Amino acid sequence: MNPSASSTSRWKVPDISAxxxxxxxxxxxxxFVALTETWLKPYMADAQLHVPGYTVSRCDxxxxxxxxxLLYSHINIPVSECDTFDDGTCEGLFCRFSTINTCVVVAYxxxxxxxxxxxxxxxxxxxxxxxxxxESYDIMLTGDYNLPSIDWQTVSVSSGxxxxxxxxxxxxxxxxxxxxxxxxVLCPTRGNNVLDxxxxxxxxxxxxxxxxxxxxxxxxxxxxxxxxxxLSRKEATIPKFDESxxxxxxxxxxxxxxxxxxxxxxxxxQLRDSCSFEEFPALFTETLFQICCSCVPQKSVPSGRPxxxxxxxRKCNRQKARLQALIDKNASEDQIxxxxxxxALLQYDIMTAHTKKLDEKENxxxxxxxxxxxxxxxxxxxxxxxxxxxxxxxxxNQEITTDTKQMADLLQEQFSSVFSDPSSPDIKxxxxxxxxxEHPQTLEDFCIMDDDIISAIGxxxxxxxxxxxx
Numbered sequence: 001m002n003p004s005a006s007s008t009s010r011w012k013v014p015d016i017s018a019x020x021x022x023x024x025x026x027x028x029x030x031x032f033v034a035l036t037e038t039w040l041k042p043y044m045a046d047a048q049l050h051v052p053g054y055t056v057s058r059c060d061x062x063x064x065x066x067x068x069x070l071l072y073s074h075i076n077i078p079v080s081e082c083d084t085f086d087d088g089t090c091e092g093l094f095c096r097f098s099t100i101n102t103c104v105v106v107a108y109x110x111x112x113x114x115x116x117x118x119x120x121x122x123x124x125x126x127x128x129x130x131x132x133x134x135e136s137y138d139i140m141l142t143g144d145y146n147l148p149s150i151d152w153q154t155v156s157v158s159s160g161x162x163x164x165x166x167x168x169x170x171x172x173x174x175x176x177x178x179x180x181x182x183x184x185v186l187c188p189t190r191g192n193n194v195l196d197x198x199x200x201x202x203x204x205x206x207x208x209x210x211x212x213x214x215x216x217x218x219x220x221x222x223x224x225x226x227x228x229x230x231l232s233r234k235e236a237t238i239p240k241f242d243e244s245x246x247x248x249x250x251x252x253x254x255x256x257x258x259x260x261x262x263x264x265x266x267x268x269x270q271l272r273d274s275c276s277f278e279e280f281p282a283l284f285t286e287t288l289f290q291i292c293c294s295c296v297p298q299k300s301v302p303s304g305r306p307x308x309x310x311x312x313x314r315k316c317n318r319q320k321a322r323l324q325a326l327i328d329k330n331a332s333e334d335q336i337x338x339x340x341x342x343x344a345l346l347q348y349d350i351m352t353a354h355t356k357k358l359d360e361k362e363n364x365x366x367x368x369x370x371x372x373x374x375x376x377x378x379x380x381x382x383x384x385x386x387x388x389x390x391x392x393x394x395x396x397n398q399e400i401t402t403d404t405k406q407m408a409d410l411l412q413e414q415f416s417s418v419f420s421d422p423s424s425p426d427i428k429x430x431x432x433x434x435x436x437x438e439h440p441q442t443l444e445d446f447c448i449m450d451d452d453i454i455s456a457i458g459x460x461x462x463x464x465x466x467x468x469x470x
Contacts, residue, residue: 118168122175184224250298393406
C-alpha cells in the first residue's frame, strides 16, 4: 500500500478499487475487504486510501518498517467500535458493526514473531470479544498468521519450524477452542502453505472459499463467500393482516369457553342443508369466522419499540439532557460525575430489563415445545440471520453467481434435466407386471357419515394452522 515501500509493492489503491468494481459488475457484494502488510505510516491520511463506497479502518506499525492491517467496510454498515493493537511486531484491528451483529478482526503475525507478542495479540482479541458480551454476534477473524505448521484438515500442529512458531500454533488452536471458533481456508494461500486464515464462530456462515493468484501481493487473494449478505438486510416491517381473515385474530387471547358455547349453538346440519355442496365450504368458513370475531380479539399493531423499558428510557433521556446542560454551563466535576453515574445506572437498568424480557420470551418458547411446536420453531427462525439456504451457485463455467434470476434459471435447468417429457416418443411404459387386486374398490365402498367428520375434526390438534378454503 505504501508508495515509498522498497519491495515490489506499489500504490495499490486504484487496483483495489478496480477489483471491487469488477466484483460489483458480476453482481457480487463485498461488505468487507481485509488487507495485511499495508506498510502504512500515521502521517498518511485516510483520504489517500479512499475507495468510493467504503470506510477505512486501519492499524499501522509504529517503530519500524512493514506490517500493518487495514479493513475496508461498506458505508452502509457503520462502524460502531474500532480498537487497535500494535506492539511493533504484531498488529490487530477489531471492528464491531452493531447494525448487523458482527465483529471483524484483521490480524498480522510476522514469520519471526516471538510467542509473547502473538499471545498479546490473542489476548487483545479475547478482551474485545468479551467486551461485546453478546452471543448473537458473528465473530470473523482474518489475516496473515504465518503458521504453516498447522494442518487444518486435522486441526493439529505438525513437526517442523522454530519452537516459537510451534508454540504460537498451539496458542492459536487453544484460543480457537476457548472461543468455539473454526477455520475455513484449506487451500494454499502462498506456495503450498495455508498462511492466510478465516476464522469464525458461526458454522453456517461460510459457503465457499477460493484462493487465486493476484498481482496485488505475493500471497493469493482469498475470497470467502458468506451465507448471508449484510448489505441486503432489510428493516423489519410491521405485518399487515386482512381484517376479513383468520390471521387478523389473536387466538392467544381468545375466550375459548365462550367460543365453544357459540359453536355448540349453531345448527351445522341445517347450515349444510341451506346451500349446495359447492357453496357450503364458503358459507362454513364465513360462519366460523363471524363466531371467532365475537370471541377472539384482533391482533394489535406492534409499535416497533419495546414497551417494557419506555419509562426507563424517558428517565435516562432526561438525565442525559441534564448532563449536557451541566457540561455546557461548566459545572463542577462532582455534579457532572454524579449525573453521569445516574445515566450509567439507568442504561444498565434498561439493558437488564431488555435481557429479562428476552429471557421470558425464550422460556415461553421452550415451554411450548410439546404443546405448540410451531410457536417454538417460529421463535427460533426469528433469531436466525441466515434466511435462505441458497445464496450462491456455480454456473456451467464454474463461475459463482449470486444474481437471483440467474440462480433461478440454473435451478430450473437442473430440475428439468431430471424429468422426462411424457409426450416424447422415446418414453416407454414401464415393463413390469401389475400387481393383482383381488378385491377392487369403487366409490360405493366408501361411506362417510356425520360422525366420521366430527371424529376427524376432534382429532385435529388445537394449535393446527388455519388454511383458507378457496
